[in-house]
Each structure stands twice: as C-alpha cells, then as structure tokens.
Amino acid sequence: MQSKVNIEDNNNNKTKFIFITGGVMSGLGKGVITSSTAKLLQLLGLKVSCIKIDPYVNYDAGTMNPIAHGEVFVTEDGGECDMDIGNYERFLDIAMTKDHNITTGRVYLDVIQSEREGKYLGQCVQIIPHITDAIKNRLRKVANDEGLDIVVVECGGTIGDIESLPFLEALRQIKLEDGHSNTLFIHVTLAPVLDVVGEQKTKPTQHSVQELRRIGIQPDILAVRCKTPLTFDARRKISLFASVEEKCVISCYDAPSIYKVPEVLESQGMIKVIAENLLLKNCHLQWRDWKSIAKSFYDYNGFVKIAVVGKYVTLPDSYVSIYHALSHASAHIGRKVEVEWIDSEEFEQNRRGVGEQEPKNSSNLSFLRKFDGILVPGGFGRRGSEGIINVANFSRQENIPYLGICFGFQLAIIAFARNACNLQGASSTELDPNTKDPVIVFMPEQRSMHNMGGTMRLGKHKITIIPHTNASRIYGGNKTNVIYRRHRHRYEFNQDYRKLIENHGMVLSGHSDNGRRIEMLEIAKHKFYFAVQYHSEFNSRPGIPEQAFEAFIKAAASTS
Numbered sequence: 001m002q003s004k005v006n007i008e009d010n011n012n013n014k015t016k017f018i019f020i021t022g023g024v025m026s027g028l029g030k031g032v033i034t035s036s037t038a039k040l041l042q043l044l045g046l047k048v049s050c051i052k053i054d055p056y057v058n059y060d061a062g063t064m065n066p067i068a069h070g071e072v073f074v075t076e077d078g079g080e081c082d083m084d085i086g087n088y089e090r091f092l093d094i095a096m097t098k099d100h101n102i103t104t105g106r107v108y109l110d111v112i113q114s115e116r117e118g119k120y121l122g123q124c125v126q127i128i129p130h131i132t133d134a135i136k137n138r139l140r141k142v143a144n145d146e147g148l149d150i151v152v153v154e155c156g157g158t159i160g161d162i163e164s165l166p167f168l169e170a171l172r173q174i175k176l177e178d179g180h181s182n183t184l185f186i187h188v189t190l191a192p193v194l195d196v197v198g199e200q201k202t203k204p205t206q207h208s209v210q211e212l213r214r215i216g217i218q219p220d221i222l223a224v225r226c227k228t229p230l231t232f233d234a235r236r237k238i239s240l241f242a243s244v245e246e247k248c249v250i251s252c253y254d255a256p257s258i259y260k261v262p263e264v265l266e267s268q269g270m271i272k273v274i275a276e277n278l279l280l281k282n283c284h285l286q287w288r289d290w291k292s293i294a295k296s297f298y299d300y301n302g303f304v305k306i307a308v309v310g311k312y313v314t315l316p317d318s319y320v321s322i323y324h325a326l327s328h329a330s331a332h333i334g335r336k337v338e339v340e341w342i343d344s345e346e347f348e349q350n351r352r353g354v355g356e357q358e359p360k361n362s363s364n365l366s367f368l369r370k371f372d373g374i375l376v377p378g379g380f381g382r383r384g385s386e387g388i389i390n391v392a393n394f395s396r397q398e399n400i401p402y403l404g405i406c407f408g409f410q411l412a413i414i415a416f417a418r419n420a421c422n423l424q425g426a427s428s429t430e431l432d433p434n435t436k437d438p439v440i441v442f443m444p445e446q447r448s449m450h451n452m453g454g455t456m457r458l459g460k461h462k463i464t465i466i467p468h469t470n471a472s473r474i475y476g477g478n479k480t481n482v483i484y485r486r487h488r489h490r491y492e493f494n495q496d497y498r499k500l501i502e503n504h505g506m507v508l509s510g511h512s513d514n515g516r517r518i519e520m521l522e523i524a525k526h527k528f529y530f531a532v533q534y535h536s537e538f539n540s541r542p543g544i545p546e547q548a549f550e551a552f553i554k555a556a557a558s559t560s
C-alpha cells in the first residue's frame with residue numbers, strides 16, 4: 001500500500017517504532033490495544049505491522065499446554081506463535097511470519113549460536129550489549145525486510161517482571177538511537193473501581209509508571225483500561241503523577257466488541273497525539289467499511305447456538321481463533337454466536353471414578369440436541385477422544401450441522417468407520433498404537449522426528465478441491481479448486497481405507513501433496529457434515545469469515 005501520509009524524514013527513511021508495554025497486571029487487553037493502534041495507522045494508509053515479544057524462555061509457543069497459555073497460533077510459514085499474532089492478523093488482515101513473535105528462547109539461541117561460531121571474537125558475551133543487540137536486530141530486520149512505515153511492538157508481561165528487563169532495555173536503546181520523533185511508548189494500565197468507594201483508582205497506574213521510569217522509560221501515552229470512561233479528575237491526577245499530558249491519557253473503557261476499540265481510541269484523539277509525536281503530517285483516516293463491520297458484532301438479530309466439544313475447554317483462550325471465526329461468520333449473517341464449551345469427556349461412558357459424581361452429560365448425547373451446530377476443534381492425545389467420537393457419530397445420525405477441525409476431522413473418520421462401515425476396532429495410532437484398523441496413522445515423514453518442537457506438518461499448504469462437491473460450493477463454486485490453508489498435525493487419514501469409506505457414503509472432497517493426503521470430508525445427505533484436516537480458523541477475518549465457518553454457521557442458523 002502506498003502511504004499518502006507525509007512522514008517527516010529525519011531518519012533516513014527508517015521505520016518508526018511504537019512500543020506497547022503493560023502495567024499493573026496481565027489480561028488488560030494489551031493485544032487488542034496494540035492491534036487497534038496498528039489498525040488506525042493502517043487506515044491512514046500507512047504500511048504497518050505488529051511484533052509480539054514474549055519474554056518466556058521457550059523458543060516458541062508450540063510446546064506449551066494450551067490450557068495454561070492459550071491457543072498456539074500458526075503462521076503461514078509454519079511458526080507456532082503466541083495467540084496475539086492472531087489478533088494482529090484479524091485486525092490488519094495481513095499474514096504475519098514467525099519472525100513477528102520474539103521470545104527469550106529465540107534471542108538467546110541466536111546469541112549462543114553466534115558465540116559457538118566464534119563471532120564474538122573472544123569477547124565476554126553479556127546481556128548488555130549482546131542480548132539487547134540481538135533483540136534490536138530482530139526488530140529492525142522485520143521493519144527493513146517488510147519496508148514498514150511503522151511497526152507496533154507489544155512487549156508481553158507486566159512491568160516489574162524480571163524476564164522482560166532485557167527487552168525493555170533494548171526498546172529504551174532504540175529510543176536513544178532513533179530519537180523522539182521515531183519512537184513512541186504507550187503504557188497500558190488499569191484504573192479499577194472498588195465497589196465500596198465507587199471511584200476510579202489511579203494509584204496502580206502511578207506506581208506502574210514509576211516502575212517504568214526506574215528503568216529509564218517515560219511513557220508518551222497512557223492507555224488506561226477502565227469500565228467506564230475516565231472521569232475528569234482521574235485523568236488529571238494520572239496526567240500529573242505520570243507526567244503525561246492530559247490529552248495523552250486515553251481511556252480504554254469497555255467496548256461492545258473488540259473491533260470497536262479503534263473507534264474508542266480515535267474518538268479521544270489517539271491519531272492526533274501519535275501524529276504530533278512521530279511527526280506525521282496530512283493524516284486522514286479512511287474508515288472504509290471498518291465501522292459497519294465492528295457494528296455487526298453488537299447490533300444483531302437473534303442468536304446461533306454452537307456447542308464446541310473439545311479437550312481444553314477449561315480455558316476458552318485455547319480456542320480463541322475458533323471463537324473468532326464463529327463470531328465472524330455469525331456477525332456476517334446478522335446473528336450473535338452463543339458458544340457453550342463442553343468437555344468431551346462428558347460424553348464418555350464409565351468415566352466416573354470411585355466416589356465421584358455422575359458427570360453432567362455422561363452418555364447423554366441428547367443434551368446436544370439443543371444446539372444449532374456442533375464444532376470439534378483440534379486436539380492431541382487419547383484423553384477425551386472417545387467422547388468426541390461419540391459426538392461426531394451423534395451429529396451425523398441426528399442430522400445436526402457438524403464442523404470438524406483437524407482432530408475433529410480425524411475423529412469423524414473413526415466414528416464413521418466404526419458406525420457406518422462396521423469396523424468396530426477402527427482408531428488412530430495416536431490413540432491406540434495397536435489398533436486393528438488404523439484409519440488414522442502417523443505421517444511417514446514424522447517417523448524420523450525426535451524433537452517435539454516445530455516438527456509437525458506445519459503452516460500453509462495447497463489444497464485441491466474436487467469439483468461438484470459441497471467443498472467446492474463452500475469454497476466459491478467450481479472455479480476455485482485450489483485454496484491455501486494452515487496445518488498443525490502429525491497424523492493423517494490412511495488411504496488404505498479410502499474405498500471402504502467412500503463406498504459407505506463419505507466423500508473425501510479435498511486433498512494435498514498430489515493426492516497423498518486427504519484434507520476434507522463431507523457427507524452428502526446431511527444438513528451439513530464437513531470436516532477439514534487444516535485449521536481454517538486462522539484464515540477468518542472480521543467481515544470476511546472463512547468459508548467453511550460461514551457455511552457451517554449458515555446451516556446452523558437455518559435450523560434455529
């Protein structure tokens with residue numbers, strides 16, 4: 001995109017940086033504020049992107065438990081990233097690469113590898129300057145490689161954490177090197193209201209700004225999370241104690257949809273303040289259809305009720321992209337999605353342990369009849385898988401719209417093999433290594449892999465769709481018979497069972513790698529029974545729902 005905004009060029013065309021830090025506590029919605037700030041700049045016509053810094057020592061998010069850390073977001077180039085990358089993609093509608101997620105593990109690995117290669121010429125390798133240099137290099141490389149006007153960098157964690165210190169030091173150095181007009185710090189804090197007092201409290205913000213200053217960073221803008229807009233008094237007090245002009249104290253009050261946050265920021269002059277600091281001239285925001293898209297998320301006619309039956313339901317963040325994809329599709333047809341997260345173990349028999357109460361829905365699949373559709377997301381390992389197989393079979397028999405993603409695809413095949421093809425012992429070698437009928441098997445390439453990190457079949461692959469199937473109708477009619485979607489799996493359909501499955505009425509409607517892998521399945525005489533080996537949720541955007549989700553929600557909405 002050609003930027004029409006006039007950027008004062010006092011830095012040899014270098015990218016400008018906006019750094020977002022967090023104070024007080026985690027979970028304030030820094031990711032949404034980062035994405036919304038970047039969105040505003042994009043709507044000005046600037047070439048902008050985001051980077052997430054995760055101060056944990058893991059190399060990437062791939063080996064982390066989704067229940068503890070939330071979803072692993074997969075980038076097109078196969079990065080297993082923090083879920084905030086998903087927010088950036090959804091707000092900006094651009095595909096990020098794995099380089100947009102920097103962790104302590106990645107930075108240290110860079111430095112240790114260089115040290116082993118003798119690149120430091122006998123120096124003592126230290127946090128400052130070597131680790132901080134490696135951090136700056138990574139940030140600048142993304143900015144230069146992509147020719148960005150502005151990059152918005154979100155630093156994970158909370159000010160005061162030990163592990164984020166080297167990152168904050170690197171950001172401080174960038175400000176020193178590039179100057180005031182090329183760098184800007186936004187600090188996200190919280191102004192809580194204690195019910196008894198009813199007054200917005202500013203002390204947590206004051207303390208967290210002091211902590212930030214102690215390490216040499218003075219914020220330019222404070223984005224203060226609050227339930228209702230900051231009162232005049234609260235804003236004045238924060239301004240005074242934090243030494244930030246009043247117009248630079250922005251209320252981030254609760255919005256009816258995350259996609260409304262850019263409007264909330266802009267209505268308080270966010271662009272004006274950024275433009276003054278970064279010397280941007282000629283700023284004209286073109287909202288295009290963004291406001292009406294945002295509105296579709298809170299101005300709706302009726303609901304569509306979806307059951308998500310999975311393994312990691314105790315933390316809905318483990319399925320954030322699934323949730324967003326469902327909400328994009330629902331908003332697109334003027335509905336609101338109501339999701340109930342259900343543990344698949346609820347649908348297993350003999351699950352009750354000694355002395356335990358009967359689980360809520362144990363073997364009571366009819367509980368699922370109250371939903372307009374059932375979605376089974378990705379998952380790993382045996383626990384809860386029999387429950388999913390029961391659910392996949394139930395929705396097929398009961399003609400309830402079903403969308404299966406990855407694990408939800410594999411287990412739908414097992415359910416079909418067992419119940420429609422009379423292969424009672426059918427399973428996946430992931431669930432039962434000695435199964436008599438391994439309809440789902442370990443991919444041959446995976447046999448040589450010994451490490452767990454980054455070794456699955458990952459990232460974007462080309463998928464060919466068979467004409468005159470539901471899949472071809474879902475993905476734009478018979479013209480588009482090729483799509484690209486992201487993957488994250490080790491197991492796949494065993495084509496030795498292909499004939500048998502097809503003879504019993506399951507259509508395998510998409511494939512990849514010249515027919516070596518099956519990517520889509522469907523059952524023709526069903527309201528909607530569709531499952532995919534890939535993760536379509538990562539491609540969904542507000543206003544542009546991913547097609548499988550769109551078709552699923554349409555089918556579900558037409559039953560309600």
Ligand code: GLN
Nearest residue numbers: 378379406407489490491
């Ligand atoms: N566990 C399955 C596999 O590894 C499915 C993975 C997933 O759902 N992401 O193939």
